[in-house]
Amino acid sequence: MTTRTKKSGPSIRANDRIYEEVRNGILTKRLPPGQKITEELLAEQFGVSRTPVRSAIVRLASDGFVEITPHSGTVVKRRLPGEIAEIYDVRALLESAAAGLCADVREAKDLSDLEQLHGTMEEIFNAAMTGGTAQIEELSLLNKRFHERILKSCRNATLMESASRLMEIGFLINTYVTFSREEIGRSMDDHRKLITAIQSRDVHWAECVMRSHILGARNSLMKDRVGSLGSDAAGTC
Amino acid sequence: MTTRTKKSGPSIRANDRIYEEVRNGILTKRLPPGQKITEELLAEQFGVSRTPVRSAIVRLASDGFVEITPHSGTVVKRRLPGEIAEIYDVRALLESAAAGLCADVREAKDLSDLEQLHGTMEEIFNAAMTGGTAQIEELSLLNKRFHERILKSCRNATLMESASRLMEIGFLINTYVTFSREEIGRSMDDHRKLITAIQSRDVHWAECVMRSHILGARNSLMKDRVGSLGSDAAGTC
DNA sequence: TGCGACCTCCTTGGATCCAATTCTGGCCCG
DNA sequence: CGGGCCAGAATTGGATCCAAGGAGGTCGCA
Numbered sequence: 001m002t003t004r005t006k007k008s009g010p011s012i013r014a015n016d017r018i019y020e021e022v023r024n025g026i027l028t029k030r031l032p033p034g035q036k037i038t039e040e041l042l043a044e045q046f047g048v049s050r051t052p053v054r055s056a057i058v059r060l061a062s063d064g065f066v067e068i069t070p071h072s073g074t075v076v077k078r079r080l081p082g083e084i085a086e087i088y089d090v091r092a093l094l095e096s097a098a099a100g101l102c103a104d105v106r107e108a109k110d111l112s113d114l115e116q117l118h119g120t121m122e123e124i125f126n127a128a129m130t131g132g133t134a135q136i137e138e139l140s141l142l143n144k145r146f147h148e149r150i151l152k153s154c155r156n157a158t159l160m161e162s163a164s165r166l167m168e169i170g171f172l173i174n175t176y177v178t179f180s181r182e183e184i185g186r187s188m189d190d191h192r193k194l195i196t197a198i199q200s201r202d203v204h205w206a207e208c209v210m211r212s213h214i215l216g217a218r219n220s221l222m223k224d225r226v227g228s229l230g231s232d233a234a235g236t237c
Numbered sequence: 238m239t240t241r242t243k244k245s246g247p248s249i250r251a252n253d254r255i256y257e258e259v260r261n262g263i264l265t266k267r268l269p270p271g272q273k274i275t276e277e278l279l280a281e282q283f284g285v286s287r288t289p290v291r292s293a294i295v296r297l298a299s300d301g302f303v304e305i306t307p308h309s310g311t312v313v314k315r316r317l318p319g320e321i322a323e324i325y326d327v328r329a330l331l332e333s334a335a336a337g338l339c340a341d342v343r344e345a346k347d348l349s350d351l352e353q354l355h356g357t358m359e360e361i362f363n364a365a366m367t368g369g370t371a372q373i374e375e376l377s378l379l380n381k382r383f384h385e386r387i388l389k390s391c392r393n394a395t396l397m398e399s400a401s402r403l404m405e406i407g408f409l410i411n412t413y414v415t416f417s418r419e420e421i422g423r424s425m426d427d428h429r430k431l432i433t434a435i436q437s438r439d440v441h442w443a444e445c446v447m448r449s450h451i452l453g454a455r456n457s458l459m460k461d462r463v464g465s466l467g468s469d470a471a472g473t474c
Numbered sequence: 475t476g477c478g479a480c481c482t483c484c485t486t487g488g489a490t491c492c493a494a495t496t497c498t499g500g501c502c503c504g
Numbered sequence: 505c506g507g508g509c510c511a512g513a514a515t516t517g518g519a520t521c522c523a524a525g526g527a528g529g530t531c532g533c534a
Contacts, residue, residue: 013307049519058292062299068249071486072524086395093334158323162399286489308495308516
């Protein structure tokens with residue numbers, strides 16, 4: 001995770017802009033793993049010198065998005081397939097704990113936010129079911145927000161940060177992996193149950209649902225098939 | 238965590254040297270929280286230009302050791318007291334899982350390494366008991382190695398990395414916090430039990446011992462007292 | 475023809491200079 | 505006497521230039 005430097009007011013460092021942009025490119029797979037990144041080229045594309053580009057690349061490397069080999073070059077980091085399972089295992093650990101804590105404190109604002117996020121997701125999903133084209137990217141984003149909202153509500157910034165970090169790297173892998181419509185439906189059911197568990201302050205239930213939710217996604221990802229929905233379904237967890 | 242750039246052979250980048258050195262200074266509290274860091278000064282101290290210093294600082298910021306405010310300066314990051322509890326809570330989660338996994342696979346090399354580390358710690362501790370001056374720093378380092386060894390043996394690099402990251406930040410806080418001789422003794426008992434649990438492949442026991450071990454340390458740290466041993470005892474977990 | 479050494483080009487690492495911004499201290503005015 | 509404003513100094517951000525190291529191609533030799 002990057003300790004973001006405070007961007008106060010109108011002064012945006014080229015540094016930050018480039019970091020953000022390139023990171024985005026990597027997450028959306030516009031810059032695929034193994035893609036070579038040259039400072040010169042980026043500098044040209046952004047209309048700046050190599051200096052801010054270098055800063056951005058150093059940060060990207062520090063955050064695990066790219067890999068620098070001295071005097072040779074920088075490439076978008078390749079992730080081994082096994083890492084997917086690892087990441088999801090750790091996410092299951094951290095996020096189930098977060099869900100439990102969230103159920104324990106159960107603040108009204110947390111619940112209403114989760115309800116709203118889930119409601120929007122259901123709308124989009126149902127629209128897709130009734131013939132509309134699935135806004136998969138939108139669903140994926142909302143899903144991420146849902147998980148992040150639970151992490152935030154556990155009142156442990158360290159836990160939140162550790163898990164967020166893993167989520168981002170995870171998305172870096174599974175964005176193009178497809179899930180079936182059934183799997184997405186099950187995922188949304190999980191979210192529903194999660195909200196209910198938190199609502200009823202059932203710490204243990206919340207933990208178990210979250211763990212099951214994430215390990216389920218892990219299992220789906222492990223049997224790398226192409227999915228029965230479209231060709232562009234996105235991660236469900 | 239920093240994705241360390243491969244330092245192949247004899248070519249060491251000034252970049253890396255400075256990062257390592259400053260990070261070390263922060264961990265040993267030679268550079269206390271809130272300490273201002275100027276590129277110019279560091280450059281002078283290391284006999285290089287500001288360029289590699291800037292790279293190092295960017296990495297340090299990315300790894301959460303310092304905080305950059307644009308055009309203003311860089312300071313060693315201050316950690317709120319509450320973060321200690323947070324970090325130990327998450328460590329308890331991650332490392333107990335690692336201990337369980339370690340007990341599950343139970344490879345001979347893992348056990349012998351742990352035995353050896355523990356043996357050395359006992360020697361130093363006993364020497365201190367019989368009148369010798371306690372090598373607190375040495376004990377602290379061995380303790381860190383012990384925990385890292387368990388993390389390594391769980392065969393999940395992601396888990397290891399997440400936990401290591403937290404351990405380092407933790408040491409950043411509690412290096413000067415003192416533990417009593419009794420507490421250090423209890424901590425070593427925990428390690429002993431941990432080895433036994435792993436030896437007998439008792440996954441659940443290993444998990445519980447580790448969790449208790451870390452939460453115990455968390456509790457000790459929370460009642461920030463000065464301790465009954467010397468004035469320089471170090472973290473026990 | 476295959477292997478190895480060398481050489482050139484490409485890319486990054488570091489140094490230095492200039493620009494932009496923010497902080498500080500002093501001064502003026504109310 | 506206090507607060508706000510302005511200017512200078514200090515410090516970081518960015519640009520450009522030069523150096524160092526590595527990868528790939530080519531030529532020569534066995």
